[in-house]
Each structure stands twice: as structure tokens, then as C-alpha cells.
Amino acid sequence: MNKIIKAKDYSIEFGPLLDSNFQNLLTKNYSNSKKIILVDENTHEFCLEYLITNYAELADAEVMLLPEGEENKVMEVCFQVWEALSEYKVSRKDLIINLGGGVVTDMGGFIASIYKRGIDFINIPTSLLAMVDASIGGKTGIDLGSYKNQLGVFSNPKAIFIDESFLHTLPEEEKLNGFAEMIKHGLVKNINHFKKLVPIEKGKINLDLIYDSVSIKNEIVLADPNENNERKKLNFGHTFGHAIEGFFLESENQLKHGHAVALGILCETYLSYLKGKIDIAIYDFIHQIIISNFELISIREEDYDAIINLMQQDKKNQGNKILCVLLTEIGQCEFDQEISRDEIIEVLKKVLS
């Protein structure tokens, strides 16, 4: 019997897909619907056949291949999918299944939510990042130039199925990608989750830890779905993280989202110390965990302006103030904390020089 977490008006189910409610859902709710499966290159190669051979309802599904990578989470790709959906005469009663990592669940959810003012979609995340974060909580969206997730809507899937066996289709580096978000869930809300993650060897995650991490996120999202208060905590590490990710997005040295968030966590933890919220010992401890899992990078001083410019675009800001989440201890934080240009520069010099 698979474990289930109840989200707002849908369920998140953990365990083998074949033991899940997926079959029942297809038969009961979508027997007369067209099914469209959105995949990326990896899931097209390693996961799609599993779905199609195990579910007769999906035998004649339309499969649409999205180009791999964050640099393709853009309007041009959505536009092509919308044109294809129109060509296939996909109607409001039909179903999109997002089979992939965070790019597929973010962009696929957005595509479904905008097409004909919204058709149903189901998320089957296949990367750790998508399992513990991207596919959960109803945030869908795409990037606009270097501005991460600048366009999107809040829109919930009809169900999420988390089957850890899909993780085996991924390279190790991709697993680490999601680990940063799990650490974040522990840091902002739950010291016990954080303690369980500390001794984990690089990328060795099990379903129980994923379940814990999703529980934390889901609890926060239920309390504040549209990010007016509590949910802002989940942006810890993302003020610096998104700016760093955006800065490298159009370069050759692209950073994985999780890698950028790990660096962002480090920066914002140091900032928390700098602003007198935590002791340096806490920073040192978190620093140790981050560097044992993620590689540090250097940002040149001449690029600080570009990074700060990206931070000014952050969705959490109000007016011209840059707002940030700061730790007050492990498992607790404060949001809407104003930070200055000088502080940002001091942090970058210390942490990413």
C-alpha cells in the first residue's frame, strides 16, 4: 500500500507506480480523453516505454518531446506545444501527463494551465528535484531571458505519483540537484529532517526521506498557497541562487538549479550571520555540509552588478527593496528581510570569491 499525502485538492502518492492509483485514475476519469505525454530526452529514452507498455490506456497517447535543459524552459517551446495540441484537436476534457524532471513539470504544468484556459495534468516526476520540490505546490512557469520563472501561474495537478525507481535513470549529479532543496526544507522548517540529511552520502536518498521532505513543503504550501506569507520561507537560498543560476543561464558554464540553490543557501546563511541572526558556528556547520556535496564556484567582482541586477528582479521584492529569507537557527527563519547592496557584495566576496 503506497503512502499518500493529501494536498489541496489532489493527492501525492509515494511508491511503485504500478501499485498506485494511476491506473484507476486513467480508467475512471479519463477513459474518453486524449492523453498527451510530455517527456524530455532522458525520460523519452528511459521511462516512456515503461508507461506505454504497462498502461493500455496510454498505448495511443500522443508523445511530445521537450528539448532538455533549463535554457529550453521558454515561451518558444510552449508555443510549439500549444500549436501541436491545437493540431491534435486536444480539448478541455483531455489530459496532459508530465513525465520528467523539473523543467518538464514546471513547463508542462504551465502549458496545460494556459491551453484553453486550463486542462487537467498529472505529474510523474523522475528527478529528485522534481520529486521533492518542482512538481509539488502548484507553481508552474517558464523563464524570460535570465529571469527565472518570470512567467507562470499557480495551478495544481490532478495527482502526483512519486516512484523512486525512476531515479535510477538519472546520473548521480542530477540526484544531487534535488538534495539542495531537501536541505533547504530542513533548514527553514524542520531540524529533524535536516539532521537526517547530514550523514547522507552524496545522492543516496530513499523514499522515506523524499516523503519527509514533501510533507514539509506541502504543509507550508497548504498554509499559504499563493505565497503571501509563510510560503516565502521556501525561497531561502533562492534570492542569491536564482540570480547566480540566471547569470550563468546563457553562458557555457550553466549551473544546475540545485547547485545554484546550494550556493545560494551558503550565501544567505552567511548573510544571516552578517546581520546578527545566527552564530558563525552555524554557518561553519552548514558550509561543511554544502561543500561536501557541491562544488564551490568563483564569481568575479566585475560581475557583481549583473548579479545584483538579477536580484532586483526577484519575485519576492517589494518596490525597489531586495528582500531575502534569513535563518535565525537551524529549522527556523524570517522572511521579507531587506538586504543592501553592500551586504550582497560582502557576502559574494566572502563565500564565492
Next chain:
Amino acid sequence: MNKIIKAKDYSIEFGPLLDSNFQNLLTKNYSNSKKIILVDENTHEFCLEYLITNYAELADAEVMLLPEGEENKVMEVCFQVWEALSEYKVSRKDLIINLGGGVVTDMGGFIASIYKRGIDFINIPTSLLAMVDASIGGKTGIDLGSYKNQLGVFSNPKAIFIDESFLHTLPEEEKLNGFAEMIKHGLVKNINHFKKLVPIEKGKINLDLIYDSVSIKNEIVLADPNENNERKKLNFGHTFGHAIEGFFLESENQLKHGHAVALGILCETYLSYLKGKIDIAIYDFIHQIIISNFELISIREEDYDAIINLMQQDKKNQGNKILCVLLTEIGQCEFDQEISRDEIIEVLKKVLS
């Protein structure tokens, strides 16, 4: 004292803008927000100055000019606006004011609802069509090729202000554009409204009639905001209407939306007769009213396939069935009525030959 209709979580106010709650809203809720005013060429010339000179809060608003016409209600234009909003560092707490006709309120609402997963917007409709229909009810969206409103979201403005004095900035033909939707509101739901409209001379509409028409639409929308049942009635005239409008959209002989809907009403009224729902006398009566306000057009037999193809894309359809709203008497109708290819052809031959 202006009249007010309460919609879901916002108000629709009727009367002079200067007597309205607009000033109060700007001062109270948006004093620290950037204001962006979206205009079209007509409102840029005739309405914008009125706003800017009367409201000190708008003196340094950013004004963005949208290209005129339905053929510009497309993603490319939205994309340019999103880039400009990003450049101006518009944040989640800022405000978009849509000052214009249906294209501006449809597209402006969409732009606001997608940007950073949604920022506040206010509609100040300046055309009759936008006042009685487009700006009301939370449907925002844009076209995709010939497919009308194929992309969009349900999203409500924070307020709507209907000031009939803006109608004087419009040519007569543009006023007629909204008249078709008013007739529709009468036909599908309220015989008294219809009776009041029958003797109206071309385009001579007053604020009381606008108020009545909006009341009817608002009542239907409140009962079924996401168009699962009752709201489908408002699509009367739009199965044929949208297909006809879409067919001519990329040609030189573009039809105004209201003109296409008037023709659609005529077609679907005849269809209602053809399927035994109403007497021919009702069709004849409605025919008389439509042709005394709108010009009939001819559709060539070789174009029927293209029209039917567009109808198959209609958002109301399920699977491969084309569904339509049919009148059962004046003021009443049935939705989700399946219609056949042969019936469509018979109607086009009779009504638009």
C-alpha cells in the same frame, strides 16, 4: 452615487470615473506601487490624458501602447510587454490598469495574470463590447493563429469601472460591436432585457442597459465561474461566431467580434429551429433584429471545410463532438448540444449564402 455590482471578490462600478472609488483604491491600496497603464491607439489618443490629468497618482505611470486590433491579440505582443515590465522592474505589488476595448482587457488581464504568477490589474473598459462582456467575468486570453482565445487563464481584476462617457470616443460601428453580446444576454437568460433592446436604434445604448446586461452576465458567472455548466450558455452565437471571426482573421476582410457574434447568433438560432427547439417565427423575429443592426455576409461553399475545422477547435467541445448552445425560447437555452457536419452546412447555406 454610482451603482455597483458585486462580483466574486471585486466590484463593478457604473458611472463617472471621477465619482467612483478609483481614486480611493489608488491611494489606499497602491500608494507605493508602480502603475502601468496599457492602452491601444484609440485610448492613447482620446482617454489617457483624462486619466493622467485627473489622478496625481498616475502622473508618473508607465504607459504601454498595444497595437490595435484582434490580429494583435497574440503572444508576440504579450512577450514584448513582459520584457518591458521586467526592464521597469515591475514587482508583484505593482498594478496594471487596462484602459481600452476588449483586446486590451483580454490581453492586459492575461499579461498581468502570468507575469510573476500574477500581479493586480484594474479594468477601465472604453468600448461597449468590453463594458458589457470582455472585461467582465475573469476570462483573459489571446488568440493562437485563427483559434480565438486559445491561450488564457481565468483571473479576476481587482475592480472594473464602467464610465459611459468613454463611449463617445468610439466610432458608431464600434458601439454596435458590443450590442450583439447584449442581445445574446437577453436571448439566453432574460426576455425582459431582450425586449428593451429590440426598439433601440443603432448603437444608442445608455448606462442602465449596460448595467442590466452586466447584471445578467455576472449572475451567470457567479454561479459557474469556470464554465462547467451554466456559463456555457454565454457561448450562444460563439460556436459559429468564433469560427467565422477566426476564418476572416488573417484576411483583408476582418470582421469585428460583435459582427461575427451577430452572424453566429443568427446561425445558431436557425440551427435551433432546424433541430426542432423553436418555431420559425422566433427565427424570423431575431433575423429581423440582427439584419437591422448588422450587415449579412456570404461564405462560399469551398470555405465550409475551413469553418468546420475551426469549430472543431472550440473550447466547449468534448472529444471529437462539436457542441453548441441552442435556444428553446427567447430567454432560455440548452448547452452541450451536439451538432453534425450536415447541420452546419445546411445552416451556412441558408443563413450566409
